[in-house]
Amino acid sequence: MTIASPFPPLTLRNATLDDLVEVLRAQHARKIDVIVPAHRLHATGAHLELLGTEPLVTEDGVTATAGLYLPTTPCDQDIATKLGIPTPYLRRTRTEHPRLYDANVNGWLETDPRRRFMFRGLAGNGHIGIARALLSNSYKVIDNLDVLMAALAGIKETGAAVQIDGADLTERRMYLRVACEQIQAYAPELVAGYRSPFSGLAGADCPVVFAGFLLANSETGDGAFTITPRLTLQVCRNGMTINRDVLREVHLGGRMDEGVVRWSQDTLAKSMALITARARDAVRTFLDVDYVRAKVGELSEQAGVKVAEPEKTIEHVATRLSFTKEQQQLILQHFYQGGAITAGGVMHAVTSAAQVLDDAEKAYEMESRGIDAMRLAASF
Structure with missing residues (x-):
């Protein structure tokens, strides 16, 4: 989900350490953590609203916590999980039927009004805030x-x-x-x-x-x-x-x-x-x-094992590791560019393909499977 200014960026890809620190400090300055009961949570216009929650008082001043927050994609997943709503369905209601989104969220919140959650957000400071997560009230914050x-x-x-x-x-x-x-x-x-x-x-x-x-x-x-x-x-x-x-x-x-x-x-x-x-x-x-x-x-030990049928081998690896068809094609492209027709070459193809993905989560998941990909190729 793309969040417009005036908020600090929520995502970075292949950033420097200085860039990362700058963004994290900007986010930290707007951080809000509230333990909130279900009866003080309300969905309106596919946003989450905190009702009557106390302000956050720090050395830098007073920040209101009550108000509207736009959930990120992960926060929508949290809401769906916590309330027992199928995640794809809730995502669809957000884009196609916001009133149905509100009805589902509010209906399930009302079934247990005293249930408590940890709400993690970024203060709007005069604008609609960002709801980043809805977690268990036993969650240990490590920022x-x-x-x-x-x-x-x-x-x-x-x-x-x-x-x-x-x-x-x-x-x-x-x-x-x-x-x-x-x-x-x-x-x-x-x-x-x-x-x-x-x-x-x-x-x-x-x-x-x-x-x-x-x-x-x-x-x-x-x-x-x-x-x-x-x-x-x-x-x-x-x-x-x-x-x-x-x-x-x-x-x-x-x-x-x-x-x-x-x-x-x-x-x-x-x-x-x-x-x-x-x-x-x-x-x-x-x-x-x-x-x-x-x-x-x-x-x-396994890197030098020859790959007799590259396309079938990479299809097998992609299936076992739940890579998408697009990722499978990218890996195959990198495999032939790499030139090593071996199980080690499959690993290198997976990890080099990960470098060119724009989505950092998908890149991390792909790179983390590189060694598994080699072992699967060697035993195919």
Whole structure:
């Protein structure tokens, strides 16, 4: 869903760290968290309205929380899930029959008027606000900006020389790709016969893999805070995420009573200290040459398996991994451009295709399946 100004952007793709921080700070300044009972929620004109909720008082002033908010696509999904309304149906009513949208939402809210939710939004400051999420009142808030600052602090404490390989922000998640070119391993088997579809460089001329990891967080209930090891190919900057070694922190806490959520500095400090510690752990574990060599060895075992029937193999991989027909065709195109007619070539095709997707969520999902794609191709 596209949200017009005067709001800060809700999405970024392949952004710099500075761009990400600027947008997160702008969002943070408008953040509203309210524990609201169902009888103070109302749908009107396919918007959510908070009725009679108390204002948010901070050092910067007083911000009204009551008023109209336009739900994002993920928030509509939250509403549908929480109220037991089929999501495709609710989305259709938004575009085709807003009165039916209101009737469905209000009707189900009225069945349990004392049920409590956590409402996460951005204040309108004189305009209609943005409803970002409708969550359980036991949801533990770990905001993107806080996570980012704590993780960067943990990385800095280790003294590791890292590079930010890019950042994405969606209505659901934040992603930060971290690489450390000083920690690398020789991986000729992994890139044998491969040529970058972006630069034309041959894998034989750049047979190196860099250490790194992917930091991800959702502040709207779409997944835990995670740090996942990620190897980067020198030849094309394709990323290979090692999902089995992920570090995770789930957003669950105690149930909260009605009202504006005011997190104590002690609570926030404890949460951020844990994030900082996890980032230090990730650096020490994943930015380690022995770790990288071990993973390269594991991946190289199947990378060289020949692919006899590329189109059938990629169709099989796409079906098993639930890729769309369009994604399947893009992967096949990158496979032939890459030139490695092997299971490793399938992995490279998946991860390079992910780089050109405009949708950061789809790109993340595709890249995260790269190793699975190789294993499926090798066993086909």
